[in-house]
Amino acid sequence: MLVDSAFGCGIIKACGLGDVAQLVRAPACHAGGRGFKSRHSRHFVEFGDMFCRKIMDVVINKAEVLSVADVPVVAAIAIETEIISICQNEVEILKNPLCHAEFLAIESALKCLETKYLDTASLYVTLEPCSFCASALEKVRIMEIFFGAYDPKGGAIFHNSKIFETSTIKPNIVGGIQETRCSAILTNFFKQLREK
Numbered sequence: 456m457l458v459d460s461a462f463g464c465g466i467i468k469a470c471g472l473g474d475v476a477q478l479v480r481a482p483a484c485h486a487g488g489r490g491f492k493s494r495h496s497r498h499f500v501e502f503g504d505m506f507c508r509k510i511m512d513v514v515i516n517k518a519e520v521l522s523v524a525d526v527p528v529v530a531a532i533a534i535e536t537e538i539i540s541i542c543q544n545e546v547e548i549l550k551n552p553l554c555h556a557e558f559l560a561i562e563s564a565l566k567c568l569e570t571k572y573l574d575t576a577s578l579y580v581t582l583e584p585c586s587f588c589a590s591a592l593e594k595v596r597i598m599e600i601f602f603g604a605y606d607p608k609g610g611a612i613f614h615n616s617k618i619f620e621t622s623t624i625k626p627n628i629v630g631g632i633q634e635t636r637c638s639a640i641l642t643n644f645f646k647q648l649r650e651k
């Protein structure tokens with residue numbers, strides 16, 4: 456077991472696809488971000504709870520240090536303070552166009568939890584999910600979605616098909632979390648790619 460000093464807690468490798476981190480719930484505080492409230496939500500977490508910010512930091516930190524050929528997107532599935540799975544985009548690594556970070560994190564979490572739905576879980580991701588991932592999130596009935604950079608071209612949460620606007624599944628959604636930082640990860644990646 457590795458000890459993550461940022462949280463003073465243990466991180467263990469699980470499910471073959473990601474890490475499991477035990478995070479400690481901290482007092483709520485407030486942070487930016489645009490969100491809308493689910494009509495059917497059991498509870499609404501403004502993106503201000505300290506543990507939400509910590510999980511998002513884990514996800515962004517991981518995306519910032521990726522040094523592979525794939526577009527750097529990282530996604531985690533968490534239930535309250537516990538990260539169940541955390542995965543990166545592996546389309547190029549695995550030569551599989553379905554291997555988006557969110558999809559891999561969903562698959563890993565389902566496997567870990569041995570469940571069919573993630574209706575008590577939250578997704579944290581550095582980029583607005585695309586239509587494929589948004590559909591997958593709808594299918595697993597995700598409870599909350601927290602994402603960093605908006606993606607006007609490929610995003611399907613606040614852009615294009617806006618999947619949850621017409622769905623019976625209504626997760627709590629907050630976008631634009633640490634947007635500048637998350638956008639910079641992608642901008643830098645594509646800049647480096649052009650310079651190669």
Ligand SMILES: [Zn+2]
Nearest residue numbers: 555585587588
């Ligand atoms: Zn996707």
